Amino acid sequence: MSVSKEDVLHIAKLSKLNLTDEELEMYTKDLSSIVDFANQLSSIDVEGVKPTAHILNIQNVFRKDVMQPSFDREEILKNAPSKDAGCISVPKVVE
Amino acid sequence: MKDYEVIIGLEVHAELSTNTKMYCNCSTSFGADPNTHCCPICTGMPGVLPVLNEKVVEYAVKAGLATNCDISRFSKQDRKNYFYPDLPKAYQTSQYDLPLCLGGHLDINVNGEKKRIGITRIHIEEDAGKLIHDAYTGDTLVDMNRCAVPLIEIVSEPDIRNADEAVAYMQTLKSILEYLNVCDCKMQEGSLRCDVNLSVRPVGQKEFGTRTETKNLNSFKAIHNLIEFETNRQIKVIEEGGKIKQETIRWDDAKGIGYAMRAKEDAHDYRYFPEPDLAPIVLSDEYVNNIKDNLPEMPHIKKERYMKEFSLPEYDADILTSSIKSANFFEKANDICNNPKAVANWIMGDFARMLNEKEIEIDESKVTPENLAELINLIDKGTISSKIAKQVFEDMFESGENAKEIVEKKGLVQMSDEGAIKELVEKVVQANPQSIADYKAGKDKAIGFLVGQIMKETKGKANPQIVNKLLLEIINK
Structure with missing residues (x-):
């Protein structure tokens, strides 16, 4: 397997996901096959090919620094499961 | 006890004074009601397409040129991934391996000695939102107005050796950013703030010691005090046979104490990858040279000019040019009364003292350059004595009235009969x-x-x- 169970647990932790044992098995297998698939690229000779910064052949897409009205606060907070005092309310963040 | 050398590097975050955010047309202005400067782009809704504000590139290039950096002709943006409620996208758009500016330096003055501090890089990135602790419910409230306000991060080389040098570096940088007019540098509002990386090592040791990082210091005093505190703490740990842990310190400015934040062992696994929604930034020589040719006069050049053009002592020229605000005030007042030394003396003397006492800046004072020039004219013409002038100035400072009015109203005209x-x-x-x-x-x-x-x-x-x-x-x- 190109991805170990430890790798999957680490990624799950960074992603704030709790996995059951079955899920751990499944993701280890699935992620391994995804990585193996992508690893086929490693067999290609890229000597002299510049690293790709963007898949499309575009550059310098800018906008002018001109202000426009923002959204109504109601609209912005519409999907928040919990809100208070014009803010999204989340469980206490310990610093 | 052994002698120790302190190694300090600063990461300075400066909010750019653009009208709009980095990738959308929402306002960047400070102090609005929570979540009223927000749209689907800056709140990280799925399916939106960010487009970079052209001023962000221009301002970053200005800052790079003014700090002697090389400007990258090819640059890109990357996603820095981490989960925190102040970051609705769950990644910060930043720059990883191809920042806009590389390899510059700044010259600072500490107690009359000149020292050069290297600048590793300057990159553009977006700010995060603000978290407010709700004491009543115990929850955390998220205000996303600051999400995606553009920043530049200026990373220094580990060339700084003590608190005085760190403060001098920060002051020099602040002065340059103000001259460039790319950041309002209001430290109390957080638009200029810095992270301090600090380690100590016995003199003579080659390898660096383990460093700690203290985030978001937003006053010169806090930077100074944290460095003194952390230096002493690390030396004490080592002297007692302990080891420094690589950790993030939180500085409590009111108590003057730093303490370690809960260790986040995975925190630095940011899984950077190129931002697929944003195109690379390719700058022509013409673009860069055009900005270079139009940079305003920088503090050290202005200082030389003041010494030459106005025959001011180096000390005076240094103080006047340390902030663009006092330099502008000086020039405006002197244009009217043509007495540079007198204007300098006022700005550095009583005026400075009163500004300090009130904790305001020169452009926030009720005294205008025109008012000060008029006061100096009254002294020069012998209408009032310099002793009376001090009294008149205090009145001007409090009331904002002009000098002539005060002198006439209070009958302060000098008796020369x-x-x-x-x-x-x-x-x-x-x-x-x-x-x-x-x-x-x-x-x-x-x-x-x-x-x-x-x-x-x-x-x-x-x-x-x-x-x-x-x-x-x-x-x-």
Whole structure:
């Protein structure tokens, strides 16, 4: 397997996901096959090919620094499961 | 105890003073009601397409050129992934391996010694939102107004050796950013803040010690005090045989204490990858040179000019040019009254003291350059004495009235009428025969007493030169 169970647990932790044992098995297998698939690229000779910064052949897409009205606060907070005092309310963040 | 060397590098975050956010048209202005400067782009809704604000590139290039960096002709943006409620996208758009500016330096002055501090890089990135702790419910409230306000992060080389150097570096950088007009540098509002990376090592040791990082210091005092605190703490740990842990320190400015934040062992696994929604930034020589040719006069150049053009001492030129605000004030006032030394003295003296006491900046004062110039003109023309001028200035500072009005309203015009002064002098001489006798017996000090009496009679308004002249004439008759 190109991805170990430890790798999957680490990624799950960074992603704030709790996995059951079955899920751990499944993701280890699935992620391994995804990585193996992508690893086929490693067999290609890229000597002299510049690293790709963007898949499309575009550059310098800018906008002018001109202000426009923002959204109504109601609209912005519409999907928040919990809100208070014009803010999204989340469980206490310990610093 | 061994001698230790302190190694400090600063990461300075400067919010750019653009009108709009980095990738959308929402306002960047400070202090609005929570979540009223937000749209689907800056709140990280799925399916939106960010487009980079052209001013962000321009301002970052300006900052890079002013700090002697190389400007990258090819640059890209990357996603820095981490989960925190102040970051609705769950990644910060930043720059990883191809930042806009690389390899510059800044010269600082510490106690008269010049020192060069290397600048590793300057990159563009977006700010995060603000978290407010709700004491009543115990929850955390998220205000996303600051999400995606554009920043530049200026990363120094580990060339800084103590708190004084760190503060001098920060002051120099602040002054340059203000001159460039790319950041309002209001540290109390967090638009200029810095992270301090600090380690210590015994003198002579080659490898660096383990470093700690303290985030988001937003005053010179906090930077200074944290560095002193953390230096002493690390030396003490090592002297007691302990080891420094690589951790993030949180600085409590009120208590003057730093303490370790809960260790986040995975925190630095940011899984950077190229931002697929944003196109690479390719800058032509023409673009870069155009910005370079139009950079404003920088503080050290202005300082030289002040010394040459206005014959000001280096000390004065240094203080006046350390902030663009005081330099502008100086130039405007001097344009009117054409007395550079007098303007400099006021700005550095009583005016500076009163600004400090009020904790405001020169452009927030009620005294305008025109008002100060008028006051100096009144002194130069002999309308008021310099002693009275101090009193007038205090009035101007409090009320914002102009000097002439105050002088007229309070009847502070200097008495230069020889006849009137002569009468007073004669009266005082007659009332003080002992002083006259003392003077004639060779006690020159007696004259000072008599002048004092006359000034007292006129509430300080008599022209001192005339008083002196007449007094000597009368006594020596």
